[in-house]
Amino acid sequence: MQTDKFAYEPFVRVNPRKKRRGKTNRDTSSPLDLLRRTKEDLYTDVTWISDCEERLRFALCDICVKPRKVLCLGLGSPSGSRDARAQLALLSRLCSFADIGPMNVRLYDPVFTGADEDLFRVLGMQCIDDKKDVQHSLDCPTILYMPHCDLVLYETVLRANWSRECLCSMVLVANNFYDYLEHNAISKLEVEYPCLARIAPIVESRPLPVLESFSTAFNNLSVQYVKRAALSSDDTFWELPLE
Numbered sequence: 001m002q003t004d005k006f007a008y009e010p011f012v013r014v015n016p017r018k019k020r021r022g023k024t025n026r027d028t029s030s031p032l033d034l035l036r037r038t039k040e041d042l043y044t045d046v047t048w049i050s051d052c053e054e055r056l057r058f059a060l061c062d063i064c065v066k067p068r069k070v071l072c073l074g075l076g077s078p079s080g081s082r083d084a085r086a087q088l089a090l091l092s093r094l095c096s097f098a099d100i101g102p103m104n105v106r107l108y109d110p111v112f113t114g115a116d117e118d119l120f121r122v123l124g125m126q127c128i129d130d131k132k133d134v135q136h137s138l139d140c141p142t143i144l145y146m147p148h149c150d151l152v153l154y155e156t157v158l159r160a161n162w163s164r165e166c167l168c169s170m171v172l173v174a175n176n177f178y179d180y181l182e183h184n185a186i187s188k189l190e191v192e193y194p195c196l197a198r199i200a201p202i203v204e205s206r207p208l209p210v211l212e213s214f215s216t217a218f219n220n221l222s223v224q225y226v227k228r229a230a231l232s233s234d235d236t237f238w239e240l241p242l243e
Helices: 031-043 046-062 082-097 114-123 151-160 177-183 186-192 194-199 212-218
Strands: 069-073 105-108 142-146 170-175 204-207 221-225
Touching (some): 031 082, 031 114, 031 212, 046 082, 046 170, 046 204, 046 221, 069 082, 082 212, 142 151, 170 177, 177 186, 177 194, 186 194
Parallel strands (some): 142 170
Antiparallel strands (some): 170 221, 204 221
16 A cells, blocks of 8 residues: 555655754764863863873983974874874873973874864964975974874884984883784884884883773873983994885
8 A cells, every 4th residue: 555655746846854853963063162072071080181191291200301392193083083082182181281382283194184174273283284294303302192003104203213312302102112022023023113123122111091981092002212221322223224
């Protein structure tokens, strides 16, 4: 039996149906509002935030460094990713803790959208538009904020700063380097990622505490740095194969 729903009535204009409420869970909030909400959720756990700040404070004191800039790579899209928003919220908090103004924070990720770039602009941070404009070599003490980047990018940054002075002037918030030694053949690392293979055994690593509400945003991330005394004086340590 044909129902009215499928009945054809000629010459009758059918107006577009109104969208039914409750059929979608899409959040139409602006990226800035979403970030504010994420900050509220993240900063509610005062103990977790304090522990993260303490890890950074210890690292900076241990190598007697006062960072002036932040280079953030591989963040992801904060307008579209909850994890990326959480990582950005922590970055903002650590910058405030280290007394680094937003104008001294530079960010690059090829997945950044126009909405992301607008968000960084509102926050006062510098979004790098083109990969070729990313300056991996550092010209002053810097925090490298690189959550869940791939091995190639970590190697690129280490190689660009392969000197005693530069390595001792950076603090990384990144994947735990030592884990790469445990999960990859050392022969492979020495050939393909020689800088990381040499640094991983001597890096000081302070893992971020677990946060269940944002477990995938911060899992396996550590505050890492290298002490000057741990670096080899042997020339072979500093000699790298051609890329």
